[in-house]
Amino acid sequence: MTKTIMITGATSGFGKATAQLFAENGWQLIITGRRQDRLEALAKELGSEKALISCFDVRNQQEVDQAVENLPKRFSEIDVLVNNAGLALGLEMAHEANLEDWETMVDTNIKGLLYMTRKVLPIMVKQNRGHVINVGSVAGDYPYPGGNAYGATKAFVSQFTNNLIADLKGIAVRVTNIEPGLAETEFSKVRFKWDEEKADQVYQNAAPLTATDIAEAIYWAADRPPHVNINRIEIMPKCQSFAPFIIDRSE
Numbered sequence: 595m596t597k598t599i600m601i602t603g604a605t606s607g608f609g610k611a612t613a614q615l616f617a618e619n620g621w622q623l624i625i626t627g628r629r630q631d632r633l634e635a636l637a638k639e640l641g642s643e644k645a646l647i648s649c650f651d652v653r654n655q656q657e658v659d660q661a662v663e664n665l666p667k668r669f670s671e672i673d674v675l676v677n678n679a680g681l682a683l684g685l686e687m688a689h690e691a692n693l694e695d696w697e698t699m700v701d702t703n704i705k706g707l708l709y710m711t712r713k714v715l716p717i718m719v720k721q722n723r724g725h726v727i728n729v730g731s732v733a734g735d736y737p738y739p740g741g742n743a744y745g746a747t748k749a750f751v752s753q754f755t756n757n758l759i760a761d762l763k764g765i766a767v768r769v770t771n772i773e774p775g776l777a778e779t780e781f782s783k784v785r786f787k788w789d790e791e792k793a794d795q796v797y798q799n800a801a802p803l804t805a806t807d808i809a810e811a812i813y814w815a816a817d818r819p820p821h822v823n824i825n826r827i828e829i830m831p832k833c834q835s836f837a838p839f840i841i842d843r844s845e
């Protein structure tokens with residue numbers, strides 16, 4: 595039977611690469627995001643028989659509910675939900691950060707992910723089959739200056755994943771958190787509000803992860819046999835590593 599994957603944020607980056615990889619492997623897809631033109635282009639590339647477009651904003655609970663309720667029968671038995679839609683906005687220190695940016699990150703990375711999960715999970719529980727794959731971040735585990743609210747939203751994703759695993763004991767629905775490090779997508783363009791020069795500097799003279807690297811991790815987690823649950827995958831480029839704790843000696 596053809597398997598069905600629903601991917602939030604399929605218009606770019608990890609979501610788009612994930613759609614391409616699952617399509618190559620014979621899955622049918624529900625591709626979502628806010629940019630209709632991009633969804634149309636991707637559906638054309640993947641084949642409109644295989645890819646269903648659903649254009650909505652994950653921050654809007656009504657739109658989320660309608661998107662799932664209006665799925666045609668052929669796409670309604672979702673095997674995998676990839677909660678990928680998300681963003682970072684700004685890199686200012688907490689006392690200078692834009693409060694609206696914080697709200698947008700909370701609304702998208704936390705509340706959007708909750709709306710999607712709460713709507714799709716009952717379908718999976720009813721069919722006793724499914725897999726929720728969240729896209730967290732190393733920023734949810736390790737702090738860095740300017741990461742403040744973004745990192746905290748990803749820490750939420752990490753702990754929510756663990757708690758879902760606890761809730762789903764005895765039910766054949768798996769849950770995974772994918773935690774990427776530095777990866778070149780539109781992520782930094784969005785973070786710096788389309789200041790492309792600033793965004794390019796993030797990846798300059800480095801070899802960041804690609805969207806395909808993350809799509810492959812997502813595919814691998816989904817492709818394990820049913821008795822295996824991959825709780826989390828932390829994945830960083832070789833060029834990125836840890837810094838020691840900093841001692842402030844100015845006092």
Ligand code: NDP
Nearest residue numbers: 603605606607608627628629651652679680777779780781
């Ligand atoms: P991109 O900016 O390339 O893609 C983000 C995707 O999220 C887009 O498809 C965008 O679609 C979608 N999206 C954003 N806001 C909304 C919304 N309100 N409603 C619906 N869709 C939305 O970035 P990435 O591919 O890098 O990011 C994907 C995920 O990976 C995010 O959760 C991000 O936090 C996480 N991540 C990224 C890392 C990186 O270094 N790149 C590292 C670790 C984690 P549209 O604008 O069309 O709505």
Ligand code: 8X3
Nearest residue numbers: 731732733774775776
């Ligand atoms: C994105 C990774 O380190 O740029 O989640 O915040 S980082």
